[in-house]
Amino acid sequence: MQSIDDPVAALKGVGPKRSMALRDLGIMTVFDLLTYYPFRYDDFKIQNLHQLHDQQSVTLKGTIANSPTVNYFGKRRNRLLFRLQVGKDIIPVSFFNQAWLKKQLQPGAEVLVYGKINTARMTMTGMKIIQPQQQTGLQGIYPVNRQITQKQLRDLIQTTYSEYRNVIVDFVPTKIREKYRLEPLATVIKYLHFPKNEIEIQTARRTAKFDEFFLFQMRLQTAKHHRKQTPKAQIMTDKLTLQPFLNQLPYQLTAAQQRVVSEIVADLHRPFPMNRLLQGDVGSGKTIVAAIAILATVLAHKQAVLLAPTEILAEQHANGLAQLFANQPVRIALLTGDTARTARNQLLPRIKSGEINVIVGTHALFQPTVKYHELGLAVIDEQHRFGVNQRREMREKGPATNVLSMTATPIPRTLSITAYGEMDISVIDELPGGRKPIKTTWIRSNQLDSMLRFVKKKLQQNQQIYVVVPLIAESEAVDMRNVQDTYETFQRAFADEYRVGLLHGQLKDAEKNQVMADFKNNQLQILVSTTVIEVGVDVSNASVMVIFDADHFGLAQLHQLRGRVGRGSQQSYCILIADPKNKVGTERMNVISASNDGFFIAQKDLELRGPGDLLGKQQSGLPTFQVGDPIADVKILSVAQTVAAQITDDQQWTRQPENQHLATRLSTLNNNTAFD
Numbered sequence: 001m002q003s004i005d006d007p008v009a010a011l012k013g014v015g016p017k018r019s020m021a022l023r024d025l026g027i028m029t030v031f032d033l034l035t036y037y038p039f040r041y042d043d044f045k046i047q048n049l050h051q052l053h054d055q056q057s058v059t060l061k062g063t064i065a066n067s068p069t070v071n072y073f074g075k076r077r078n079r080l081l082f083r084l085q086v087g088k089d090i091i092p093v094s095f096f097n098q099a100w101l102k103k104q105l106q107p108g109a110e111v112l113v114y115g116k117i118n119t120a121r122m123t124m125t126g127m128k129i130i131q132p133q134q135q136t137g138l139q140g141i142y143p144v145n146r147q148i149t150q151k152q153l154r155d156l157i158q159t160t161y162s163e164y165r166n167v168i169v170d171f172v173p174t175k176i177r178e179k180y181r182l183e184p185l186a187t188v189i190k191y192l193h194f195p196k197n198e199i200e201i202q203t204a205r206r207t208a209k210f211d212e213f214f215l216f217q218m219r220l221q222t223a224k225h226h227r228k229q230t231p232k233a234q235i236m237t238d239k240l241t242l243q244p245f246l247n248q249l250p251y252q253l254t255a256a257q258q259r260v261v262s263e264i265v266a267d268l269h270r271p272f273p274m275n276r277l278l279q280g281d282v283g284s285g286k287t288i289v290a291a292i293a294i295l296a297t298v299l300a301h302k303q304a305v306l307l308a309p310t311e312i313l314a315e316q317h318a319n320g321l322a323q324l325f326a327n328q329p330v331r332i333a334l335l336t337g338d339t340a341r342t343a344r345n346q347l348l349p350r351i352k353s354g355e356i357n358v359i360v361g362t363h364a365l366f367q368p369t370v371k372y373h374e375l376g377l378a379v380i381d382e383q384h385r386f387g388v389n390q391r392r393e394m395r396e397k398g399p400a401t402n403v404l405s406m407t408a409t410p411i412p413r414t415l416s417i418t419a420y421g422e423m424d425i426s427v428i429d430e431l432p433g434g435r436k437p438i439k440t441t442w443i444r445s446n447q448l449d450s451m452l453r454f455v456k457k458k459l460q461q462n463q464q465i466y467v468v469v470p471l472i473a474e475s476e477a478v479d480m481r482n483v484q485d486t487y488e489t490f491q492r493a494f495a496d497e498y499r500v501g502l503l504h505g506q507l508k509d510a511e512k513n514q515v516m517a518d519f520k521n522n523q524l525q526i527l528v529s530t531t532v533i534e535v536g537v538d539v540s541n542a543s544v545m546v547i548f549d550a551d552h553f554g555l556a557q558l559h560q561l562r563g564r565v566g567r568g569s570q571q572s573y574c575i576l577i578a579d580p581k582n583k584v585g586t587e588r589m590n591v592i593s594a595s596n597d598g599f600f601i602a603q604k605d606l607e608l609r610g611p612g613d614l615l616g617k618q619q620s621g622l623p624t625f626q627v628g629d630p631i632a633d634v635k636i637l638s639v640a641q642t643v644a645a646q647i648t649d650d651q652q653w654t655r656q657p658e659n660q661h662l663a664t665r666l667s668t669l670n671n672n673t674a675f676d
């Protein structure tokens with residue numbers, strides 16, 4: 001019997017190699033294949049020349065009016081030109097770098113040309129010659145990899161659809177489909193792969209988005225329920241026990257920090273593992289909250305780890321914790337990819353025996369050779385820098401480890417609830433007192449002199465300066481020249497009296513750490529750097545942040561960078577240097593100059609990014625989807641969440657007849673792909 005959950009290897013023409021190629025795309029089963037939808041459509045429908053708008057991609061049908069000519073520019077580039085007669089009109093068509101088409105284009109022959117039209121000059125830039133037997137109309141374009149072509153994938157979907165169309169079952173329960181007027185899955189699949197028109201695509205997309213979000217939410221909710229049923233060894237340290245430690249801090253916790261500490265302590269007491277996301281604006285004091293959670297764990301005779309995204313941060317955390325815990329029964333070790341083999345070999349048995357009770361490090365922490373002793377807590381700093389699988393591996397290092405994830409990239413509240421539904425969320429929405437808001441100024445690149453004068457004044461007041469240069473060029477060599485040039489500018493201006501350091505990704509880790517340490521100890525007064533310093537670095541004597549080509553950074557990232565200053569009591573400054581080339585760039589500069597509020601900036605960042613900006617979305621830490629966009633489609637996401645919560649609130653939901661297909665769908669998914 002055919003089933004939609006058949007592995008793709010069961011399909012005709014799918015051997016081991018093709019299976020691997022599909023697996024790379026996340027396609028394991030027939031279901032995955034049929035719900036692997038195009039991300040856009042090319043319109044190969046033949047159009048009327050006189051109803052087009054400028055730069056539209058269209059297919060024209062016409063006759064080749066002359067023999068094509070080809071001009072070569074250098075070895076690789078060329079331009080093929082011919083005239084296409086469409087009705088009474090003659091359209092010049094150019095193809096770039098497709099000189100080989102010349103053979104196919106015989107004068108007098110009828111062809112279909114797909115390309116971009118310029119209505120002002122009535123010319124076309126060709127993209128493709130469509131063979132007469134080829135299907136016209138809307139054609140889906142799929143994300144593919146090197147092992148499989150568009151055509152191969154399209155053909156495979158086509159034959160699989162004809163074979164399996166009758167066994168496509170709806171996993172969304174009927175009642176819900178009716179309530180929200182969702183299309184049957186079979187229709188969605190048909191419309192999205194083989195649409196007759198734009199309306200079919202729109203109709204099907206609405207349901208496809210819901211389906212995708214709904215499955216995602218079902219997985220979140222079931223993971224949450226499962227966690228709440230998993231027993232763990234409770235960590236019963238109470239706030240009174242922690243009080244002596246809190247008393248000897250040089251400051252009082254803010255009300256927000258106290259609230260979050262209470263939430264975490266309560267989680268540790270509970271009989272099931274914690275999975276909490278701690279969101280706090282830059283400099284809001286997340287580290288001390290994590291430290292308190294770590295101490296609570298250690299005082300209950302359990303081990304804790306702190307996982308950081310970079311070596312610099314791991315080292316900084318290890319040093320910071322060592323200082324904080326000077327009078328506590330805490331034995332800390334730093335374990336990173338950089339740790340020498342002999343040191344590592346000495347550490348591992350001490351970690352395994354529990355002698356070391358706090359381990360700080362990077363990815364090296366979840367290698368299989370690292371064995372823990374009653375791991376009670378894993379703190380994951382900058383959680384979105386780690387993949388799903390890595391977070392899971394860390395969690396699975398103990399029988400039921402409590403997980404505290406931290407992020408300084410605030411996500412608007414509604415969105416974080418829906419996108420991180422399986423976690424409990426704590427927010428530190430208050431900065432420690434006594435901080436003066438950072439003053440931000442935006443200047444143009446022809447005003448560097450005024451920036452240098454300002455920097456000089458601050459240096460004379462014994463302040464330290466960060467200078468950040470983005471990686472913008474395609475080639476590393478050019479990027480290196482950018483940082484190097486800037487470094488030299490500052491050297492020339494200040495080297496007589498002050499010391500300038502240079503930090504970039506190509507330095508060895510030991511060198512990076514040395515530069516960082518020198519800056520921290522004020523051996524260096526100016527630090528010129530790429531974004532290596534982006535997160536978490538804490539040097540309270542630094543009061544000026546200069547950012548070159550600031551419009552090349554996303555807003556969230558600018559806010560992060562700026563957050564490196566303003567951490568002490570002195571007035572701090574951020575100078576943005578940018579000549580934005582478009583409206584979005586200008587808008588970004590205006591937003592960041594006007595606001596210091598991370599949540600507001602995060603909201604604006606998401607708005608300005610627009611739906612197509614996948615990379616930006618990944619940086620924002622949100623999960624990525626195939627059809628749905630968690631920002632633009634947040635309403636659908638939120639409905640999907642409500643529906644999933646209603647279903648899973650009934651502990652017996654998998655036994656209800658109407659949920660059978662859903663239960664099967666979820667268990668297949670969970671077996672095939674890792675999650676959360």
Ligand SMILES: Nc1ncnc2c1ncn2[C@@H]1O[C@H](COP(=O)(O)OP(=O)(O)OP(=O)(O)O)[C@@H](O)[C@H]1O
Pocket residue numbers: 251252253254257280281282283284285286287288407408432433535536537538540563567
């Ligand atoms: N309640 C407080 N009162 C005064 N200073 C505080 C308080 N809490 C933390 N700090 C100090 O504020 C600085 C910033 O704290 P921390 O590094 O924990 O911020 P963060 O939230 O981790 O920010 P980032 O994401 O930028 O790293 C540190 O120097 C810390 O010692």
